[in-house]
Every structure is written in C-alpha cells, then in structure tokens.
Amino acid sequence: MSKEIQLNFSYPTSVVFKRGAIKELSEYLKQYDFGKSCLLVSGSNFARRTGYLDLLKNELKKINCETYVYDRIEPNPSVETVEAGAMLARKTNVSFVLAFGGGSVIDAAKAISLAYSSGVRIQNFLGVMNVNVNTVPLVALPTTAGTGSEVSKYSVLTDLKQKRKLAIGGPALFPKLSILDPDTLYTLPPNLVASTGLDALSHALESFFSKNSTVFSDMLSKESIRIILNNLPRAFSGDLEAKAWMMYASMLAGLSINITSTNVVHALGYYLTTHYGIPHGLANATFLVSSLEYEAPFMTDRFAELSEALGHSSPDNVVKSRLLLKDISLLLDALRIPRNLREIGVKEDEINTMVEDVTQNYSRNLSNSPIELNKEKLIEICKNAYVGRF
Ligand SMILES: [Fe+2]
Numbered sequence: 001m002s003k004e005i006q007l008n009f010s011y012p013t014s015v016v017f018k019r020g021a022i023k024e025l026s027e028y029l030k031q032y033d034f035g036k037s038c039l040l041v042s043g044s045n046f047a048r049r050t051g052y053l054d055l056l057k058n059e060l061k062k063i064n065c066e067t068y069v070y071d072r073i074e075p076n077p078s079v080e081t082v083e084a085g086a087m088l089a090r091k092t093n094v095s096f097v098l099a100f101g102g103g104s105v106i107d108a109a110k111a112i113s114l115a116y117s118s119g120v121r122i123q124n125f126l127g128v129m130n131v132n133v134n135t136v137p138l139v140a141l142p143t144t145a146g147t148g149s150e151v152s153k154y155s156v157l158t159d160l161k162q163k164r165k166l167a168i169g170g171p172a173l174f175p176k177l178s179i180l181d182p183d184t185l186y187t188l189p190p191n192l193v194a195s196t197g198l199d200a201l202s203h204a205l206e207s208f209f210s211k212n213s214t215v216f217s218d219m220l221s222k223e224s225i226r227i228i229l230n231n232l233p234r235a236f237s238g239d240l241e242a243k244a245w246m247m248y249a250s251m252l253a254g255l256s257i258n259i260t261s262t263n264v265v266h267a268l269g270y271y272l273t274t275h276y277g278i279p280h281g282l283a284n285a286t287f288l289v290s291s292l293e294y295e296a297p298f299m300t301d302r303f304a305e306l307s308e309a310l311g312h313s314s315p316d317n318v319v320k321s322r323l324l325l326k327d328i329s330l331l332l333d334a335l336r337i338p339r340n341l342r343e344i345g346v347k348e349d350e351i352n353t354m355v356e357d358v359t360q361n362y363s364r365n366l367s368n369s370p371i372e373l374n375k376e377k378l379i380e381i382c383k384n385a386y387v388g389r390f
Pocket residue numbers: 147199203266280
C-alpha cells in the first residue's frame with residue numbers, strides 16, 4: 001500500500017436516508033431532545049410552492065413544537081441575511097434550527113445557529129476554521145443533491161461589498177440530524193440537477209486529488225465520482241432513481257471534504273459566482289477540466305488509480321489519465337455546460353485580475369491543492385479554461 005494509514009475524524013451527524021422520510025419528521029424528532037420551539041429556515045419559494053412548508057409545520061405541531069419561519073435565504077446567502085435570521089432566533093428564543101433547502105439554506109442555517117447560540121456576530125467567525133462552541137441543534141433537510149452541507153462542518157457565506165466568499169468551519173457547524181429524502185428532488189429542474197450535481201463532482205474530485213486525502217477519504221470520493229458519472233446524465237433527464245443516487249453521492253462527497261477540504265476548483269469558481277453571479281456548481285464546472293488537466297502530469301499515478309477505479313484499463317498511465325479527463329468532459333457536454341470562460345462573458349484580459357483576487361481571498365483552498373499553485377500556474381489554468389475543454 002502506497003499511502004500510510006493516518007486517520008483523525010469524527011462524524012457527529014445522525015443521518016437518515018429514505019424516500020418519504022420528511023413525511024415522518026415528527027417520528028424522527030421524537031428520538032431527540034431538541035426542545036419545543038424551532039426556527040424553520042428556507043428559501044422564499046420552493047418550500048411554500050411545493051406544500052412542504054405546511055407539511056413541516058404540521059409535523060412539528062404533532063410534537064407540540066412552536067414553529068417560526070425565516071424564509072428569506074437567497075442563493076449565496078449574505079452575512080446580512082444570517083444576522084437577520086439570528087436576530088429572529090434571539091427574539092423567539094428557539095431551542096433548535098431546522099433547515100429545509102439547498103446548500104445556501106443549510107449553510108445560512110448553520111451560521112444563524114452559530115451566531116444565535118454564541119451571542120457573537122457572525123462576522124467574527126468568518127474565516128475561522130475550527131469553531132467549537134456549543135450551539136442549538138441544527139436539523140438539515142436537503143432539497144438538492146450536490147452541496148453535501150448536510151453532513152459537513154462548513155458554512156460558506158458571501159460578503160456582498162467585497163464580492164467574496166467567506167467560509168466558517170469546525171465542529172460547531174455539523175448538523176445534529178440530517179434527513180435525506182430523495183422525494184424532495186422530484187421537481188428539481190434539470191439546470192439545478194446539473195449545477196448542484198457538478199458541485200458534488202467537484203467536491204469528490206478535489207477531495208481525491210487533495211494533498212490532505214487519506215485512504216478513508218479516497219474510499220468516499222472514489223465511490224462518489226463513480227456514482228455521479230453513472231447517474232448525473234439520467235438525473236438531468238428527470239429520472240428519480242438517478243436523482244436519489246445523486247443525493248447519496250453528494251453526501252459521500254460532503255463527508256470526504258470534511259477530511260480534505262476543497263481546493264483550486266472551488267477557489268476559482270468562487271470568483272465567477274461573486275463577480276458574475278454564476279451558480280456555484282456551474283462556476284466550479286467551468287474550471288474542472290482545465291485544473292485537472294494541469295495537475296495530471298504532476299500526479300499521473302493518482303489519475304491512473306482513479307481512472308482504473310472507474311473501469312478504464314491501459315498499460316500507459318498517461319492514457320488512463322486522458323480517459324478520466326475525457327469522461328468528465330463528456331459529462332459536462334451531456335449537461336450542456338459552457339465550454340469556456342468566454343461563453344460566460346469573461347474577457348481574456350481579466351484573467352490577471354481574477355488570479356490576483358483568487359490568490360488574495362482563497363489561499364486556504366489553494367493550499368490544499370496537490371501541487372503548489374503560484375500566480376503563474378493559476379494564470380495558465382485560467383487561460384486553458386478560456387480556450388475551453390477538449
Ligand atoms: Fe461546493
């Protein structure tokens with residue numbers, strides 16, 4: 001075995017994965033002592049439109065739980081949104097927080113729970129990656145398949161003024177209970193299936209190639225990548241069984257990045273989201289092939305290992321690497337993802353500014369990369385993304 005076994009992890013989140021589980025929410029909550037008043041955090045549309053909001057309120061009523069709704073979470077939630085949520089939590093003195101939505105909602109709910117419980121403004125936690133204070137319990141009910149936030153110790157918020165993403169990490173951010181119900185994905189439209197699914201793929205690939213990867217994270221990330229490549233196109237076409245597999249795969253990838261964190265793809269992707277409003281997963285996808293293509297020659301054995309796990313065989317590791325990159329490129333084509341930065345509206349002469357911004361704001365992500373990435377190397381990756389994938 002080439003990798004020495006060294007592990008240091010804990011997963012404090014109880015996970016339920018079952019079709020229709022949300023309809024039994026009260027039964028699951030009865031097993032815990034989360035108290036009798038809840039801040040239900042969601043976006044402004046999906047929960048209400050689909051009838052889930054009423055269903056959740058009804059389930060909470062069954063266990064005599066008072067529910068206060070905070071349904072103002074926007075995509076890429078801001079610090080201000082979190083502070084307003086924490087203020088409502090303080091006013092209502094809730095005993096737990098329940099998040100129903102995609103990664104933005106769950107990330108915001110984590111931050112609301114943290115700010116509320118600690119009595120400290122969320123700004124003071126931004127960039128801190130080992131937050132370990134007691135918080136009121138968070139229950140996460142994901143409605144997309146991609147973020148992995150339901151099992152992760154991260155919350156990513158947006159600083160609107162500075163146009164940058166700011167992460168918070170640590171044991172305090174783990175949900176206490178996550179209920180993954182694939183039925184919530186039933187109405188998820190193809191564009192969201194693609195962008196969230198590609199976020200999960202980015203997590204899994206960045207995790208596998210991270211310098212922090214372990215034999216355990218490899219197991220999680222490899223399986224996640226295999227499932228995503230096999231299921232994302234069918235999920236994109238609306239197949240509910242494939243969507244359920246995507247929910248499972250994104251959970252695996254979420255578990256994996258708890259160990260490794262993300263790296264260069266997320267760092268570059270954050271720029272496109274904060275400066276161009278490109279959805280998180282789509283922004284990552286734009287840099288996926290160019291980043292991996294750049295890294296491949298420096299770690300041919302690792303690329304060959306993953307390629308083999310996906311069923312490719314060749315006596316030549318370089319060929320195996322190419323086959324892996326081809327798989328990813330074909331997947332992106334199948335999901336109709338822009339082939340280059342130009343299609344998104346980025347001008348070639350913006351690349352230097354972009355790299356400057358990324359090195360300044362996301363050095364933590366970059367430091368997890370398998371190879372050292374200075375500005376010149378990042379410029380090369382961006383130039384390749386500008387020309388476009390093969
Ligand atoms: Fe992500």
